[in-house]
Amino acid sequence: MSTTMLRILLADDSLPSLMATQIMLEKMGHEVLVATDGEQALALALRERFDLLLLDEYMPGLPGSAVTMRLRQSTSENNSSCIIALSGVHKDDERQRLLDSGIDELIIKPVTADRLKEAVTKFFPVSSTSIDADVISKLYADLGDDVGRRLLGMFVEELLQMSVRITEALKSENVDEYLAVAHILKNxxxxxxxxxxxxxxxxxxxNPERFATDIHSAAKTLLARIDDAHHAAKEYALNAAQGKK
Structure with missing residues (x-):
């Protein structure tokens, strides 16, 4: 199962909470920019586009609800972006107050990977496979089954090789190798x-500069995408060989 990479703004004044949530999101394959207070979060949100904003409610300066209201009333690209509040308070009146500010969802702290994934996929559903079977079917139809099987087998082998290359590159933090693998696979x-x-x-x-804050985490995400695609392509090839395309 995979989901589209999201560009996420995460704001929390607790550094341990911020870092833990950031790592969870990056492991899901998303790009994460962080802010440590409401003013910083608002400035980033008015300057850059995000698919999703995760805002702690009790931050110094501006709470998450105030940032949300400012954005909803603004003309920025994020005035209609999905906004999820993070709060340790779970009373009904608190939830309603946050919803009234314009948030789309509330995650009760402490933030866990399961709660986070459930909330994110509610608005950005996962796809059922990392391979578009229609594309492969057309390849088989255009080139013939024998050629199609041979080429798909070559792609499966390439993905395995690229997985090994990224795994080795991560050990030495070889950024040039990350980019070389990405160059091969983008087409x-x-x-x-x-x-x-x-x-x-x-x-x-x-655009490697987008990942400059932690390009090694991005390489891990690339590795996860490669492994997902390898599994799906190998499964398709096996089913095709058994006449189950």
């Missing part, structure tokens, strides 16, 4: 219907 993955992988690889290869 071949698209050709074989691995759209999530192709999109991430293209963004990583062509």
């Amino acid at each position: 071949s993955a698209a050709l074989y219907g691995a759209d999530d992988l192709a999109t991430f690889a293209r963004e990583f290869n062509e």
Whole structure:
């Protein structure tokens, strides 16, 4: 199961909570920018576009609800973005107050990976597979089953090789190797219907500055996308060989 990479603004004045939530989101494959208070969060949200904002309610300066109201009333690109509040208070009147401020959802602290994933996928559903079967089927139809099987087998082998290369590059934190693998996969993955992988690889290869805050975490995300695509392509090849396309 995979989901589209989201650009997320995460704001929390507790550094341990901020870092833990950031790591959870990055492991899900998302790009995360962080803020440590409400003023900083608002400034970022007015300057840059985000798919999702996760805002702690009790931050110094501006609470998350105040940031939300400012954004909803603004003309920025984020005035209609999905906003999820983070709060340790779970009383009904508190939840209603936050909803009235314009948030879309509330996650009760402490934030866990399960709560986070449930809330995020509510608004950004996961796709059922990392390979578009229609793309592969068309390849088989255009080139013939024998050629299609051979080419898909080559793609499966390429994904395995790229997984090994990224794994080794992570050990030495070799950024050039990350980019080289992304360069290879941004086109071949698209050709074989691995759209999530192709999109991430293209963004990583062509705009590495977006990941500059932690490019090694981004490489881990690339590795996860490669492994997802490898599993899906291998499964498709096996089913095709058994006449189950």
